[in-house]
Structure formats: C-alpha cells, structure tokens
Amino acid sequence: METIDIRENEEFIRLGQAMKKAGLVGSGIDAKFLIQDGQVKVNGEVETRRGKKLYPGDIFEFDGTEVKIAD
Numbered sequence: 001m002e003t004i005d006i007r008e009n010e011e012f013i014r015l016g017q018a019m020k021k022a023g024l025v026g027s028g029i030d031a032k033f034l035i036q037d038g039q040v041k042v043n044g045e046v047e048t049r050r051g052k053k054l055y056p057g058d059i060f061e062f063d064g065t066e067v068k069i070a071d
Contacts, residue, residue: 001066006056013069015042015060016050022067034062 004021006013013021016031025031034040035050041061042052054060056071
C-alpha cells in the first residue's frame, strides 16, 4: 500500500488531487472521468465525487492500487 501526505497546513486533500499526487493519473480531467465512472473506491465504497475530501487514515483504491492518506 502506498502512502501520501497532505500539505503541511491543510487538514484534507480532495480525491482528484490525491490521485494525481499518487501518480495514478496524469491530470485532473483523467481523475474526473475515472471517478465519475465509478472506478475509484474510498474506504471500500465506490466514490463518484472528485471533490470528496480525504482525511488522514482514509484509503482510496484505483486499478488494484491502494493509497493511504498519511496520519
């Protein structure tokens, strides 16, 4: 499982941004379409909102890769 950090002064990261930061997509547009198509799970549930806020401890999954938001 991969882990990514949130920016120092922020309490959350949006799902589309997290996918980009993890290197799973090349752009926000790519993330938008994959999320809207139901191909991304957050904490085991399909998520269709690209702006979904992820907090430390949350886990998202795409194409067999799990990524945890660092505590």
